[in-house]
Amino acid sequence: xxxxxxxxxxxxxxxxxxxxxxxxxxxxxxxxxxxxxxxxxxxxxxxxxxxxxxxxxxxxxxxxxxxxxxxxxxxxxxxxxxxxxxxxxxxxxxxxxxxxxxxxxxxxxxxxxxxxxxxxxxxxxxxxxxxxxxxxxxxxxxxxxxxxxxxxxxxxxxxxxxxxxxxxxxxxxxxxxxxxxxxxxxxxxxxxxxxxxxxxxxxxxxxxxxxxxxxxxxxxxxxxxxxxxxxxxxxxxxxxxxxxxxxxxxxxxxxxxxxxxxxxxxxxxxxxxxxxxxxxxxxxxxxxxxxxxxxxxxxxxxxxxxxxxxxxxxxxxxxxxxxxxxxxxxxxxxxxxxxxxxxxxxxxxxxxxxxxxxxxxxxxxxxxxxxxxxxxxxxxxxxxxxxxxxxxxxxxxxxxxxxxxxxxxxxxxxxxxxx
Amino acid sequence: xxxxxxxxxxxxxxxxxxxxxxxxxxxxxxxxxxxxxxxxxxxxxxxxxxxxxxxxxxxxxxxxxxxxxxxxxxxxxxxxxxxxxxxxxxxxxxxxxxxxxxxxxxxxxxxxxxxxxxxxxxxxxxxxxxxxxxxxxxxxxxxxxxxxxxxxxxxxxxxxxxxxxxxxxxxxxxxxxxxxxxxxxxxxxxxxxxxxxxxxxxxxxxxxxxxxxxxxxxxxxxxxxxxxxxxxx
Numbered sequence: 001x002x003x004x005x006x007x008x009x010x011x012x013x014x015x016x017x018x019x020x021x022x023x024x025x026x027x028x029x030x031x032x033x034x035x036x037x038x039x040x041x042x043x044x045x046x047x048x049x050x051x052x053x054x055x056x057x058x059x060x061x062x063x064x065x066x067x068x069x070x071x072x073x074x075x076x077x078x079x080x081x082x083x084x085x086x087x088x089x090x091x092x093x094x095x096x097x098x099x100x101x102x103x104x105x106x107x108x109x110x111x112x113x114x115x116x117x118x119x120x121x122x123x124x125x126x127x128x129x130x131x132x133x134x135x136x137x138x139x140x141x142x143x144x145x146x147x148x149x150x151x152x153x154x155x156x157x158x159x160x161x162x163x164x165x166x167x168x169x170x171x172x173x174x175x176x177x178x179x180x181x182x183x184x185x186x187x188x189x190x191x192x193x194x195x196x197x198x199x200x201x202x203x204x205x206x207x208x209x210x211x212x213x214x215x216x217x218x219x220x221x222x223x224x225x226x227x228x229x230x231x232x233x234x235x236x237x238x239x240x241x242x243x244x245x246x247x248x249x250x251x252x253x254x255x256x257x258x259x260x261x262x263x264x265x266x267x268x269x270x271x272x273x274x275x276x277x278x279x280x281x282x283x284x285x286x287x288x289x290x291x292x293x294x295x296x297x298x299x300x301x302x303x304x305x306x307x308x309x310x311x312x313x314x315x316x317x318x319x320x321x322x323x324x325x326x327x328x329x330x331x332x333x334x335x336x337x338x339x340x341x342x343x344x345x346x347x348x349x350x351x352x353x354x355x356x357x358x359x360x361x362x363x364x365x366x367x368x369x370x371x372x373x374x375x376x377x378x379x380x381x382x383x384x385x386x387x388x389x390x391x392x393x394x395x396x397x398x399x400x401x402x403x404x405x406x407x408x409x410x411x412x413x414x415x416x417x418x419x
Numbered sequence: 420x421x422x423x424x425x426x427x428x429x430x431x432x433x434x435x436x437x438x439x440x441x442x443x444x445x446x447x448x449x450x451x452x453x454x455x456x457x458x459x460x461x462x463x464x465x466x467x468x469x470x471x472x473x474x475x476x477x478x479x480x481x482x483x484x485x486x487x488x489x490x491x492x493x494x495x496x497x498x499x500x501x502x503x504x505x506x507x508x509x510x511x512x513x514x515x516x517x518x519x520x521x522x523x524x525x526x527x528x529x530x531x532x533x534x535x536x537x538x539x540x541x542x543x544x545x546x547x548x549x550x551x552x553x554x555x556x557x558x559x560x561x562x563x564x565x566x567x568x569x570x571x572x573x574x575x576x577x578x579x580x581x582x583x584x585x586x587x588x589x590x591x592x593x594x595x596x597x598x599x600x601x602x603x604x605x606x607x608x609x610x611x612x613x614x615x616x617x618x619x620x621x622x623x624x625x626x627x628x629x630x631x632x633x634x635x636x637x638x639x640x641x642x643x644x645x646x647x648x649x650x651x652x
Binding site for chain 2: 004005009012013015016317318321322323324325326327328329330331408411412413416
């Protein structure tokens with residue numbers, strides 16, 4: 001279909017009126033630029049907002065206890081209770097489709113009192129009692145040494161894994177960290193690893209000022225026994241935690257003599273639900289992006305169609321001559337179609353490239369100026385580029401259809417008569 | 420080569436009907452050089468358009484090189500035009516953004532001939548009309564006579580059976596007209612059948628046969644002593 005001759009024919013025709021070709025192409029160029037930029041900005045917004053979730057496994061929820069609000073089985077309302085370590089095993093055994101159930105305890109808080117001492121240095125850090133699975137829910141990079149292990153849990157070893165902020169606060173530069181001891185609330189812990197959060201954003205300082213110790217050690221050393229502060233529960237992939245959480249709550253209610261309808265007794269934060277909500281929001285934004293972009297593109301397409309109609313009208317005589325020389329109607333039609341197609345695709349490609357350039361500049365500026373709230377790394381995937389190209393091809397054909405038909409509607413004898 | 424029997428053609432404009440051709444009968448043998456004369460409105464252009472398959476007759480038969488031309492769709496008409504006919508127009512009808520060479524090779528392009536051979540053949544015909552050194556000029560860079568010669572080369576390019584010339588000298592001065600007629604005579608001498616529509620008597624005298632049309636019928640059809648254009652040039 002596309003021989004070299006065809007190309008020459010088409011390029012010659014487009015070259016015959018360069019300025020008009022340029023103006024026509026500009027409409028489509030602009031349309032596709034806006035389409036791609038809109039999608040890239042949507043993506044940037046999405047990346048920005050999603051990064052607030054950090055790397056935490058999104059199909060998760062956190063669950064803690066609150067005071068009961070209904071009397072039940074002779075127990076008064078306003079009663080406080082705690083999860084026990086047995087609850088974890090019960091949840092794991094009785095609720096299917098859960099991937100991780102991590103009980104957690106915490107000491108200290110964000111900018112709390114000084115609670116850690118090493119030699120003459122002190123610092124206020126967050127201390128968490130955790131199980132080894134926790135690193136799977138909250139990915140972190142172990143810089144040195146190791147994370148907690150099950151033998152630590154079983155032996156209740158007094159070891160700890162510290163964040164980069166802790167190292168900065170308690171150690172001199174170039175000092176060996178592993179194998180040293182730090183004193184947490186008066187208890188000595190051996191440092192076996194250092195970590196930093198992968199892709200840390202926002203809560204960076206807090207994350208870095210964190211110390212992880214084995215859950216069991218925490219209970220023994222800080223007098224918590226087998227009580228559990230809260231749990232981080234992750235469901236298996238493909239089954240949203242939102243659909244499972246009710247079973248977990250019911251189990252907890254029955255184990256702690258809470259009224260089955262007492263929804264206030266168990267507090268929780270459903271990360272998956274929040275994540276889905278925002279995901280849904282951005283799906284809609286993406287659709288809006290496509291829609292608005294396509295509308296802008298459409299005016300470009302109509303421009304092409306319009307100009308091609310004028311071109312066909314102007315070339316009526318030329319078309320008559322070509323037909324007198326033996327061009328079949330289909331030859332003429334396909335030439336008009338291909339002219340519009342090539343015009344559309346070429347200007348579209350330039351538009352996509354231009355949009356890519358703008359995106360690149362945006363990213364460079366963002367990289368240099370530092371992170372902006374709720375906006376990061378605007379980009380489009382190859383899929384979007386291909387979709388845009390398909391839209392271009394389809395619209396190029398559509399743009400050429402009416403002009404191509406009108407080109408052969410006139411009888412050659414009438415076409416030749418036009419001056 | 421051409422056999423026409425009882426050809427009728429009318430145009431309808433609103434409620435009015437204009438009967439342009441009222442039963443034309445005429446034959447053209449191979450190698451003839453025929454001029455069709457007549458005042459405007461006599462139907463000579465309509466006849467030429469029908470001969471050129473650009474228009475179709477209402478009734479009557481038209482046989483071109485033993486092929487009946489009837490009820491053609493546009494695709495086949497285009498093919499026949501390409502194979503059988505070469506057109507020469509009063510206003511040259513060259514495509515103005517194409518070089519002389521490209522203009523000449525257009526019929527070959529539509530015939531589906533490869534570029535290399537096309538260029539060779541187009542060049543050959545340009546040489547024949549004496550414009551080889553102008554092959555890469557655009558029509559706007561050529562004089563009227565040169566343009567018409569390019570058009571003649573184009574008409575010849577696909578080696579058609581019949582050349583149809585519609586007032587080929589209508590837009591040219593006398594001297595150039597004779598030059599063009601000399602070229603047409605030369606082509607006819609080589610055996611090509613040519614029909615020339617004209618209203619100029621001196622041009623008609625340069626053909627071998629004059630068909631006179633008036634009000635849609637042939638009033639006179641006679642062989643003439645051909646005047647060679649070369650004696651005026």
